[in-house]
Structures are given as C-alpha cells and as structure tokens.
Amino acid sequence: MLRILSALILCSLSAQLIAATIQGVRVHESPDATRIVLDTSAAVKYKYFTLDKPERVVIDLANAKLAEGLDLAKVAKDLVRIKKIRGAPRGKGFRLVLDAKQKLRPNAFTLKPISPYGHRLVMDLAAPKQVRKKPAKQDAETRPQNRDVVIAIDAGHGGEDPGALGPKRQQEKHLVLQIAKRTAQAVNAKPGYRAVLTRTGDYYIAHRKRTALAREARADLFVSIHADAFTSAAASGASVYTLSDRGATSETAKWLAERANQSDLLGGVGDVSLSDKDDVLAHVLLDLSMDGNRSYSIEVGQSVLNQMGKMTKLHKKQVEQAAFIVLKSPDMPSILVETGFISNPQEARRLSQRDHQTKLAKAIASGIDQFMRANPPPGTAIAARRQELRHTIARGDTLSEIAARYGVTANALKRRNAIRGDKIRVGQTLFIPGDP
Numbered sequence: 001m002l003r004i005l006s007a008l009i010l011c012s013l014s015a016q017l018i019a020a021t022i023q024g025v026r027v028h029e030s031p032d033a034t035r036i037v038l039d040t041s042a043a044v045k046y047k048y049f050t051l052d053k054p055e056r057v058v059i060d061l062a063n064a065k066l067a068e069g070l071d072l073a074k075v076a077k078d079l080v081r082i083k084k085i086r087g088a089p090r091g092k093g094f095r096l097v098l099d100a101k102q103k104l105r106p107n108a109f110t111l112k113p114i115s116p117y118g119h120r121l122v123m124d125l126a127a128p129k130q131v132r133k134k135p136a137k138q139d140a141e142t143r144p145q146n147r148d149v150v151i152a153i154d155a156g157h158g159g160e161d162p163g164a165l166g167p168k169r170q171q172e173k174h175l176v177l178q179i180a181k182r183t184a185q186a187v188n189a190k191p192g193y194r195a196v197l198t199r200t201g202d203y204y205i206a207h208r209k210r211t212a213l214a215r216e217a218r219a220d221l222f223v224s225i226h227a228d229a230f231t232s233a234a235a236s237g238a239s240v241y242t243l244s245d246r247g248a249t250s251e252t253a254k255w256l257a258e259r260a261n262q263s264d265l266l267g268g269v270g271d272v273s274l275s276d277k278d279d280v281l282a283h284v285l286l287d288l289s290m291d292g293n294r295s296y297s298i299e300v301g302q303s304v305l306n307q308m309g310k311m312t313k314l315h316k317k318q319v320e321q322a323a324f325i326v327l328k329s330p331d332m333p334s335i336l337v338e339t340g341f342i343s344n345p346q347e348a349r350r351l352s353q354r355d356h357q358t359k360l361a362k363a364i365a366s367g368i369d370q371f372m373r374a375n376p377p378p379g380t381a382i383a384a385r386r387q388e389l390r391h392t393i394a395r396g397d398t399l400s401e402i403a404a405r406y407g408v409t410a411n412a413l414k415r416r417n418a419i420r421g422d423k424i425r426v427g428q429t430l431f432i433p434g435d436p
Helices: 002-017 137-141 172-188 207-216 251-261 279-308 345-351 354-374 381-386 399-406 410-416
Strands: 020-029 033-040 046-051 056-061 064-066 082-090 093-100 105-111 119-126 149-155 193-197 221-228 239-243 320-322 334-341 390-392 429-431
Touching: 033 082, 046 105, 056 119, 064 082, 093 119, 149 172, 149 207, 172 193, 172 221, 172 334, 172 354, 193 354, 207 221, 221 354, 239 279, 279 334, 279 354, 334 345, 345 354, 390 399, 399 410, 410 429
Parallel strands: 020 064, 064 093, 149 193, 149 221, 221 334, 239 320
Antiparallel strands: 020 033, 033 119, 046 056, 056 093, 082 093, 105 119, 239 334, 390 429
8 A cells, every 4th residue: 555655646646747848839919919839748937037138038037948849930931020939958948049130028827728728828029118198188089070880800819819629620710701891892892881800910918909900990780700609510501699688588598698708718818807897987887878888789780690691501590699798889879790600510611601701791781771771870961861862662653653753763773772773662761862
C-alpha cells in the first residue's frame, strides 16, 4: 500500500513538472487592438512587461516550451501593430518577445478549454488611448435633412469565438461575415440607405460593444447575422428572432439564446452587464423605449422573413423571440437573422456558396427596404418620399388609368412600387412618384 501511495505521489509530482507545450500561435487583428493567442497543452503561469527603445512586449511563461517545428517568424507577417514575434527557452520556461511598431498597452488572461479550443493564453495589444475633443453639442445633435437610413449589420461571433461548426468543420464566424458583407452591398445598392458593418475581419467584439458601434453610427436598425445549429442534423430553415424579456417562445429559441449568450465568455470578455446605463436610467429607458422598439423589431423581422421565404426554406414562418444579449438595445429596433442551419449538411453546403449568400443578402435588404418604406425614420430621404401622393386601388382600376390620372408614366409607377407585370389588387396602396 505504501509503495502504491508513493508511486501515486511521484506520478502527481511528475505531472506537475511536465512543461506545458505552446502548440500554436494565432493572431486576430481588429481596428482597436491586436490579439495574440497561444494554444497550450495545459494551463500556464505567466507574467508580462513592456520595454521601449525599441518598443517590445515580453511574456514569460513558467515551465513551458515551444512545440517542435512551430515557426514564430511566420506568425507575424503583415501585422498592423507587430513587427515580429520571437522567442527562446529561459530556464525551465519560455520567453516570448513581441517587437512592436508603436507603444502598446498589453492585457493578458487565460481561457479554459471550450470546444474547439484547449487551454489558451490571450494577449490583447492596443495603442494608448488618445484624448478626443468632444464635438460641440449642436454638431452632435444635428443630422442632415434627407439623410440616408443607416443599417448596422453585425456578423456574429469572430476571432476566438468560431460560433457553430458545420459537418465539414465550416465555422459560422466565416460564413456569416461573408453574408454580412454581401448584405451591406445589397443595402448600399438601394437609394437612400447606408450600411455599417460592426466587424470587417476575423476578430471578436463583445455583444454590448456591437450595439455601441451601431449607436455610434446612429443606426436606425440593427441586424445581427448568424447561422443556426441544433443537436439534430435534420433541423433546417432560416429564422428571424427579436428580443423577448419573458424568455424564449420555443425550446429551439431558448437553446439558441443560451448558446449565443455564452459568446462573451468564449471570446474572453468575461461577464457582461445587460445594460451600459446606470440601473435607474436603464430601467426607465427600457420601460419607455423597449416596447415600441420591440414592436418595430417584430414588424421588420417579419418583413425580412417573408422575403427570405421566397428564396429559401423557413424554419418557422413567424418571427420568434428569445433573450439574445446582442438585441438588448433600447435605442433602435434590432433583429437576429439565422440564415440556415450550419449543422445540416445540405444547408451548410448552400451557406458556403456565393450565389446562395447573395440571394440571402438581397432578400434581407429587400425586407428592410419594405419595412422602412412603410415606417421611414424622420428626416430621411425615404421619409421625404413618403409624403408622396398615395392611391388605393379600387375595383376596375388599371395601372395605365392611374398613371394618366396623376400625370406619370405607367413604367414610373411600376418602378416606384416595385411592380412586375401589370397585376394589381383591390385595396393595394400605390405611391405616386414625383418624377414622370
């Protein structure tokens, strides 16, 4: 028994003495910072400090070694803030040196294993904050007349958060960024609109930061793009979600919300407050603004869902509601678009195809346009056009007769109302264009 106990103690001590191996080094660059991620075979103890003349960030890892064949020089090619990454053994540990192009503020932390990653040491490197002059109050509040409608388009996940994984290891973060960029192009192609992307590359943004970016852009609508996943590969179809304070409206919605809300922890941001306002102000804002915005969110969500239903299968024909953190904004209507199930082999393949992505993007943009034309934000060019004459079709009306009555051409009437062919229906409202 003593021999067995001694052997167990020795094994335990030996395990503690085994060096953690740096198995990989990954870099994610965002507009605000560069993130260096070390994939390690075990949890590591570390310390870091900066040096100047020249600027460097030094990371010392205790009881660690570099994996055989891992070339640090290849990692730091064409980086914005880092010239070179180098390293060498230092006693029983390993020293990593980041040669910087400028003075940087480092912040490091470790992350526990979570699929598809193991242990990680993360170093965020940001330039020192610059003091910005506050714009004059008048400039901050004034918005040009006949301005564009601003649509914030958010590609979900990114960086250390890959999102859901497809059967062939497709990562949600890459697919939704492609779809988000195509959606921005489709929105920008429509007169009177301007799209703003919350992220343009493979880096992580915390949920509250995403809505903050939309707020800074003074967006009229926030659209978060995702690719669905479920435990069953048979689940399929696109969905649209809006915020529900009372919880999910279905088991799928509940499961989805819980999965997505873990992204801040997965991305290394830590616990995130549900509001960036103080408690009293947040309560008042939510009471006064959330109800109205939730109603608009449901309407625009249904409009988008209807358009998507014309080109792809729908998982549900009605907008669903769930407690997504990224939708918790009292400032603007917000929707989350699940473009399909990446866990379904057939849909994962379609989501990877350019043509299908383009069709999805155009459907989303068309749904947004349809809603905004009926509910134009004040001061926008679309709102100005909303003041046009309107005609409600009665029995016996024809396009040519209506056009002649208002002194416009039938083609102009059809273009203004996106009518193909000559079919109209009783009760339909037509906008009369100002130009013939």
